[in-house]
Amino acid sequence: MIKTDVLVIGAGPVGLFAIHQLGIIGLKAEVVDNLDKIGGQCIELYPDKPIYDIPALPMCTGESLTKNLLEQIKPFKSNFHLNERVEEINKEKNNWKITTNKKKVFVAPNIIIAGGVGSFEPRKFPIKEAEKFENNGVFYSVKDKNIFKNKKICIFGGGDSALDWAIELSKFSQVTLVHRRKEFRGADHSVKLVKKLQSDGKLKIKTPFQINSIEGQNKIESITLVDDAGKIEKLQTDNVLGFFGLIMKLGPIAEWGLNLDKKTIPVDTGNFQTNKEGIFAIGDICSYPGKLKLILSGFHEGALAARACFKLARPNEKYRFEFTTTSKSMQERLGVKSK
Ligand SMILES: Cc1cc2nc3c(=O)[nH]c(=O)nc-3n(C[C@H](O)[C@H](O)[C@H](O)COP(=O)(O)OP(=O)(O)OC[C@H]3O[C@@H](n4cnc5c(N)ncnc54)[C@H](O)[C@@H]3O)c2cc1C
Numbered sequence: 001m002i003k004t005d006v007l008v009i010g011a012g013p014v015g016l017f018a019i020h021q022l023g024i025i026g027l028k029a030e031v032v033d034n035l036d037k038i039g040g041q042c043i044e045l046y047p048d049k050p051i052y053d054i055p056a057l058p059m060c061t062g063e064s065l066t067k068n069l070l071e072q073i074k075p076f077k078s079n080f081h082l083n084e085r086v087e088e089i090n091k092e093k094n095n096w097k098i099t100t101n102k103k104k105v106f107v108a109p110n111i112i113i114a115g116g117v118g119s120f121e122p123r124k125f126p127i128k129e130a131e132k133f134e135n136n137g138v139f140y141s142v143k144d145k146n147i148f149k150n151k152k153i154c155i156f157g158g159g160d161s162a163l164d165w166a167i168e169l170s171k172f173s174q175v176t177l178v179h180r181r182k183e184f185r186g187a188d189h190s191v192k193l194v195k196k197l198q199s200d201g202k203l204k205i206k207t208p209f210q211i212n213s214i215e216g217q218n219k220i221e222s223i224t225l226v227d228d229a230g231k232i233e234k235l236q237t238d239n240v241l242g243f244f245g246l247i248m249k250l251g252p253i254a255e256w257g258l259n260l261d262k263k264t265i266p267v268d269t270g271n272f273q274t275n276k277e278g279i280f281a282i283g284d285i286c287s288y289p290g291k292l293k294l295i296l297s298g299f300h301e302g303a304l305a306a307r308a309c310f311k312l313a314r315p316n317e318k319y320r321f322e323f324t325t326t327s328k329s330m331q332e333r334l335g336v337k338s339k
Helices: 013-024 040-044 062-076 128-132 160-169 188-199 251-255 295-313 328-334
Strands: 006-009 029-032 079-081 086-092 095-100 105-108 110-113 119-122 152-156 174-178 203-206 209-215 222-227 232-236 239-242 246-249 279-281
Touching: 006 013, 006 105, 006 295, 013 029, 013 040, 013 062, 013 295, 013 328, 029 105, 040 062, 062 328, 086 251, 095 110, 110 295, 119 251, 128 209, 152 160, 160 174, 160 188, 174 209, 188 203, 279 295
Parallel strands: 006 029, 006 110, 029 079, 110 279, 152 174, 152 239, 174 203
Antiparallel strands: 086 095, 095 105, 119 246, 209 222, 222 232
């Protein structure tokens, strides 16, 4: 069981800046995110795209913004629990007990939900057998590429993830890349590279094909593919990887007894608290009159929610407003020397 002042759900830009605002006022935070990386939409959806409306940064990318936010919160040494989704929230005396899908338990007087549009989840194969073999032959992400070494692998998809993993895994496995269209959608140079690997005999490409069935008892033995004309082909394979993009689901957040308004959580704009004491919502997931789904609005929301968390985390102390330019205690927490 992990005790903390605040559990932050979501490591998108808004969750990250909330950690800063909590840190400078002396509150500890733990962060849980369903994704395998930090940065939310900025990293998952547009790492290379330029952003022009972050105050005082004329231009940054999704990736550089995330990198800078991480640099800014380094002094607070928050733990990130990635690849974990918060499933359940229960009230226990003055605390919230928070449980993830990996059965990790956190206890905290405050929860900040910075869950964006909900948890990103992979689009899955539309056949029943795929569920049976999920994580035992069927995968939607690569956590450890070594498990695919010297195996027969079928990779499905036409975008960058499918192409990148086909290129990478073809270095040490027999890869067949399958796509339902003739043309790939990934970056030009990756498309060229997979075609070169194909002509060098280092990987196989099958288009336009889709998965039709998966065969095997305790492990995958073979799969069948079907083309547009209904022609079926059988392939021996050990593993099947699907990269069909992500869908965003509000997911378990909808089950926590919070007031909801069209997949968003209405909040009090004085402190960004939801209808439950000690549970706050900031960033894209919160709603109030005039809400703008912009990163800069989320930063402001995090600043107010952090101050509100102080009351429940330090009930016997009085919160004092201070500037970072002049506050010795804030500068100490930031690890900078006061002048
Ligand atoms: C293509 C594109 C371009 C954009 N350009 C701009 C721009 O120029 N300027 C701008 O200001 N904004 C822009 N935005 C919007 C901006 O990205 C969002 O406003 C911002 O990402 C919201 O941040 P967030 O931290 O609230 O949520 P997100 O970035 O969505 O992060 C939420 C995180 O919460 C996690 N999560 C959700 N539920 C759970 C759960 N139960 N357990 C664990 N983890 C969970 C998710 O996995 C996710 O990582 C753009 C968006 C897109 C898609």
